[in-house]
Amino acid sequence: xxxxxxxxxRILLEEGMVTPDKLPADIGVYVVFRKGDxxxxxxxxxxxxxxxxxxSYSDTGRAGRDGIYGEVxxxxxxxxxxxxxxxxxxSTDALSGYGPLLYDIAMxxxxxxxxxxxxxxxxxxxEAHDVWQYYLDNRPDVTVFQCDDRDDSLTPDPSDNLDQxxxxxxxxxxxxxxxxxxxxxxxxxxxxWFDALNKAGKLFVIRK
Numbered sequence: 001x002x003x004x005x006x007x008x009x010r011i012l013l014e015e016g017m018v019t020p021d022k023l024p025a026d027i028g029v030y031v032v033f034r035k036g037d038x039x040x041x042x043x044x045x046x047x048x049x050x051x052x053x054x055x056s057y058s059d060t061g062r063a064g065r066d067g068i069y070g071e072v073x074x075x076x077x078x079x080x081x082x083x084x085x086x087x088x089x090x091s092t093d094a095l096s097g098y099g100p101l102l103y104d105i106a107m108x109x110x111x112x113x114x115x116x117x118x119x120x121x122x123x124x125x126x127e128a129h130d131v132w133q134y135y136l137d138n139r140p141d142v143t144v145f146q147c148d149d150r151d152d153s154l155t156p157d158p159s160d161n162l163d164q165x166x167x168x169x170x171x172x173x174x175x176x177x178x179x180x181x182x183x184x185x186x187x188x189x190x191x192x193w194f195d196a197l198n199k200a201g202k203l204f205v206i207r208k
Contacts, residue, residue, distance in 0.1 A: 031044060032053065070099055147186050149161060166183050
C-alpha cells in the first residue's frame with residue numbers, strides 16, 4: 001500500500017503541468033484571479049458567451065466539463081514572523097495535472113505583492129509536502145530562500161523569521177536540521193504564467 005501511494009504521488013508530480021496553452025479552448029476554461037488587499041483566490045472557471053463570469057470550476061462538487069476543477073487560496077501573513085512579507089497557502093484543491101499551474105500563479109502573485117510564497121504553517125498534507133519538495137529539487141526557475149525561526153537561530157535579523165513548527169517537529173527542536181525541510185523555506189518566481197494567461201486572454205481578474 002505504501003508503494004502504491006508513493007507511485008501515485010510520483011505520477012501526479014511528473015505527469016506534466018497543464019500550461020495556459022493546454023487549457024481546453026473548446027469548453028472555455030479560464031483562470032479567475034480574485035484579489036483583495038492581502039489575499040488571493042485563484043481558480044478555474046467558465047466564462048459566459050457575453051464575457052461575464054460563469055460557472056466556477058473550483059471543487060469536486062462543481063467541477064467543469066470533463067471534470068476540470070482547481071483552486072488555490074492564499075494570503076499575506078499578518079504576523080511579524082512573515083519572512084519579509086511572504087504570502088502563505090490557505091487551501092488547495094485540483095484535478096490531477098491542473099494544480100501546478102495554480103500553485104505557480106499563486107507564487108507569482110506572492111512574489112509581485114510580497115517576498116514570495118510559503119506553505120501553510122499549521123497543517124500540510126503528504127501530497128503538498130511532495131509539491132514543495134518538487135519545487136525545491138526540480139524547479140531552477142524558482143528562487144528558494146531559507147527562512148529563520150522565531151528565535152533568530154540563523155540570523156540576528158528578525159525580518160527573515162517564520163513559524164517553523166512543522167519543520168522542527170519533523171527534525172527536532174535541538175538541531176538546525178530543520179533547515180533541510182522543504183517547508184522551512186520561501187519560494188518566489190517571475191510572473192511568467194500570469195503574463196502568458198493575460199496575453200492569451202485566459203485570465204479573468206476580479207479586484208475587491
